[in-house]
Amino acid sequence: MGGNRRVWITLFAACALLIPNAAQGLFGSDSENPADHLLKNPVAVSRSCVSCHTIGQSGSTVGPNLNQVGNRRSSDWLRKWLRNPSAVKPGTAMPNFGLTEQEIESLVTDLSRARKTFDQQAIIAESPTPDEAGRRLFEVYDCYACHRIGQKGRYNGPDLTWVGKWQDMNWEAGWLADPDAHRPGTFMPNFKLSPGEIKALTAFLGTLKGQTHAEDKRWADPLYRSKPVKRGELIFEKLGCRGCHGERGTAGGFRNPNAAPNEMVPALADVSKKYSIDQVKQIILTSRHPRPLDPAGAPPPLVCPAWSGHFEDTELNDLIVYVMCLGPQHP
Ligand code: HEC
Ligand code: HEC
Ligand code: HEC
Numbered sequence: 001m002g003g004n005r006r007v008w009i010t011l012f013a014a015c016a017l018l019i020p021n022a023a024q025g026l027f028g029s030d031s032e033n034p035a036d037h038l039l040k041n042p043v044a045v046s047r048s049c050v051s052c053h054t055i056g057q058s059g060s061t062v063g064p065n066l067n068q069v070g071n072r073r074s075s076d077w078l079r080k081w082l083r084n085p086s087a088v089k090p091g092t093a094m095p096n097f098g099l100t101e102q103e104i105e106s107l108v109t110d111l112s113r114a115r116k117t118f119d120q121q122a123i124i125a126e127s128p129t130p131d132e133a134g135r136r137l138f139e140v141y142d143c144y145a146c147h148r149i150g151q152k153g154r155y156n157g158p159d160l161t162w163v164g165k166w167q168d169m170n171w172e173a174g175w176l177a178d179p180d181a182h183r184p185g186t187f188m189p190n191f192k193l194s195p196g197e198i199k200a201l202t203a204f205l206g207t208l209k210g211q212t213h214a215e216d217k218r219w220a221d222p223l224y225r226s227k228p229v230k231r232g233e234l235i236f237e238k239l240g241c242r243g244c245h246g247e248r249g250t251a252g253g254f255r256n257p258n259a260a261p262n263e264m265v266p267a268l269a270d271v272s273k274k275y276s277i278d279q280v281k282q283i284i285l286t287s288r289h290p291r292p293l294d295p296a297g298a299p300p301p302l303v304c305p306a307w308s309g310h311f312e313d314t315e316l317n318d319l320i321v322y323v324m325c326l327g328p329q330h331p
């Protein structure tokens with residue numbers, strides 16, 4: 001018996017060394033999920049974090065998927081967040097649970113363990129093209145935890161289904177290198193990406209030109225039949241208007257160097273006071289270049305894109321209704 005056992009152990013160790021993938025297959029059960037400790041954490045269980053977050057295989061989609069949160073947030077950031085979420089992100093749906101310091105430390109430990117390791121250099125080296133490398137990096141970093149492309153992912157960041165259609169990829173590269181420099185206090189984490197990773201990711205983002213748009217027309221659901229404002233909001237989200245005008249269009253706040261009057265992309269809080277319905281229609285259908293502050297300087301990188309030909313008249317009407325309804329009184 002004892003002898004047999006030794007043979008098995010030796011065989012197994014050899015297998016694990018020679019074919020790590022096979023060993024992973026054997027042990028790649030739920031007990032290896034990096035978010036497992038978090039799932040069982042007594043504080044997380046008692047506060048029911050899964051009522052808003054996905055942890056492991058289950059949970060809800062109100063907040064970001066937490067399975068790899070340790071890849072993108074430092075312990076210090078997590079402490080600050082758990083002490084008072086709305087001090088970090090005003091208006092967030094995440095409640096302040098009034099946690100004790102001990103409970104916070106327990107959560108920070110298990111949130112930090114929810115991370116994956118991977119070989120970025122190998123991913124770049126082994127991919128046939130830069131955009132394929134970017135697609136794989138987007139997956140392994142779990143950018144889908146907050147972003148949506150087609151039907152996949154979340155709404156805690158802008159929908160990226162159309163981002164390659166209109167966004168300037170030089171701007172995007174600067175954004176990925178240091179989001180906070182382009183929007184102070186942004187919720188988008190700094191992943192401390194290498195120049196090679198940024199090159200791959202922007203190549204991938206550049207390929208996203210709405211190919212998966214039709215599969216995710218949530219506004220077409222009969223549930224919203226008599227709710228044009230809600231339909232408009234869903235269209236606004238899907239087209240990525242939020243990527244420049246901010247959450248619900250009223251946040252604004254992205255830096256747009258050399259754009260008049262204040263080097264910022266405007267929030268859309270007072271559109272109904274400034275423009276008629278026809279004017280808003282024109283703004284959406286044709287592209288709109290901000291006036292440069294210094295005519296001799298570089299043109300502002302963020303330009304309002306032209307949407308002519310990309311959606312139906314009824315969709316355009318709903319979008320206009322939504323934009324006209326925006327305002328400080330309609331957050
Ligand atoms: C009522 C819904 C809700 C509950 C319950 C909730 N959260 Fe959140 N949480 C959110 C939302 C929403 C965000 C994203 C911020 C935003 O978009 O406003 C978030 C963000 C986070 C983040 C940052 C994620 C990232 O990727 O940066 C962490 C960490 C977090 N929550 C942990 C927890 C923990 C731990 C619990 C349980 C103790 C919990 N949350 C319970 C809604 C919730
Ligand atoms: C914790 C949530 C979160 C994660 C994870 C996240 N982002 Fe973001 N991202 C945001 C938010 C929020 C914004 C919008 C900035 C704002 O509102 O302050 C944003 C903005 C962006 C933009 C600009 C969009 C535009 O319209 O130009 C890009 C591109 C982007 N993220 C790419 C990525 C990539 C690539 C990853 C993975 C490496 C990633 N994000 C992971 C939250 C996230
Ligand atoms: C790439 C960034 C970007 C995206 C994406 C974007 N916009 Fe804009 N938008 C701008 C900029 C920059 C301006 C300011 C133009 C100017 O100064 O004339 C602007 C101006 C506007 C205005 C006029 C605001 C005012 O106060 O004069 C409206 C309305 C508007 N955008 C609607 C939209 C809608 C709806 C979408 C989505 C379909 C959208 N934008 C997507 C960058 C963007």
